[in-house]
Amino acid sequence: YIPSFFFQHLIYSSNHLNYSLVWALLDTLSRELQALVEHPNGTKTNPATTCKELLLAHPDLPDG
Numbered sequence: 001y002i003p004s005f006f007f008q009h010l011i012y013s014s015n016h017l018n019y020s021l022v023w024a025l026l027d028t029l030s031r032e033l034q035a036l037v038e039h040p041n042g043t044k045t046n047p048a049t050t051c052k053e054l055l056l057a058h059p060d061l062p063d064g
Helices: 004-011 017-038 051-057
Strands: none
Touching: none
C-alpha cells in the first residue's frame, strides 16, 4: 500500500498538475494490468503456472 499523499507530491509540484508524470504512471499501470490478464504463452516473460493452464490458453500448441 502506498499512501495517497505520496502521489499528490509527485503529481502536484508547485500546485500545477504534472501531466507527463500522470501519463507515465497511467502507462505503467496499464502495462502491469495487461500482464495480469494476458493468457500465458509459455515464454520466460509470460510463463504458465501449469501445463494445463498453457493447454487451456493455447490448445493448438504442440506438446513438448
